């Protein structure tokens with residue numbers, strides 16, 4: 001059966017690779033981001049390579065009516081979303097009181113509000129059909145507070161918590177929710193978040209292809225959490241929870257310090 005996946009943030013980075021993987025599996029796509037050009041380039045590529053039906057929606061997901069409009073457009077076209085991949089997101093560096101409130105507010109609107117609203121919009125149909133998968137792209141940032149990226153880390157903590165809670169609410173259905181929690185990945189993310197020179201992005205930076213693969217496979221299995229790197233899995237799952245909070249905060253700040 002052909003499954004349609006809605007992927008947000010598919011114009012580049014991890015989202016583009018997730019869309020690619022879904023197309024390779026034989027599924028159709030609805031791809032969403034602001035830049036129509038990037039989406040249309042992917043649409044042509046996937047149609048030529050895999051014969052994928054790709055519907056492009058150019059939308060700023062932080063706009064108040066964005067998700068209602070997407071839902072209406074898909075309803076008019078009779079497109080059902082079987083797989084929802086909430087991937088669009090961005091970060092930003094600096095002390096919270098010195099950062100622009102508009103930027104942090106947009107970050108909350110995209111990383112938290114749009115993700116929750118999209119989930120709310122499409123989950124009901126999945127439950128009614130007793131079939132569906134949701135992949136929420138969180139981050140390893142979701143497992144600890146992030147001095148110098150306070151809002152970003154908090155938005156990702158929301159995604160990790162929210163995804164697991166809903167997964168448990170759906171335990172008696174065939175609908176699954178997975179949180180993909182990557183460490184640093186080489187995409188446009190670091191530049192947009194002004195992370196040039198921070199420790200965390202100096203080494204062990206993964207490719208978006210490898211991260212997308214880990215996330216997509218985890219979603220197919222219905223795993224709760226997927227972390228792409230075993231060292232980060234060990235650190236965040238077993239070591240960080242045992243450390244004193246003050247030490248966690250200091251270490252976390254170090255990884256976001258510029259040199």
Ligand SMILES: NC(=O)c1ccc[n+]([C@@H]2O[C@H](COP(=O)([O-])OP(=O)(O)OC[C@H]3O[C@@H](n4cnc5c(N)ncnc54)[C@H](OP(=O)(O)O)[C@@H]3O)[C@@H](O)[C@H]2O)c1
Pocket residue numbers: 008009010011012013014015032033034035036038059060061062087088089090091110137138139140181182183184185186187188189190192208
């Ligand atoms: N890269 C990392 O190190 C890393 C690590 C952990 C988690 N993550 C998470 O992975 C996800 C994907 O990030 P990425 O690394 O692939 O970054 P990216 O290359 O910057 O891609 C971000 C995607 O989100 C879209 N987007 C941004 N603002 C949007 C808006 N207002 N409305 C609609 N779409 C919007 C962008 O497209 P347009 O600009 O065309 O709108 C782009 O397609 C994010 O949730 C990020 O937090 C990234």
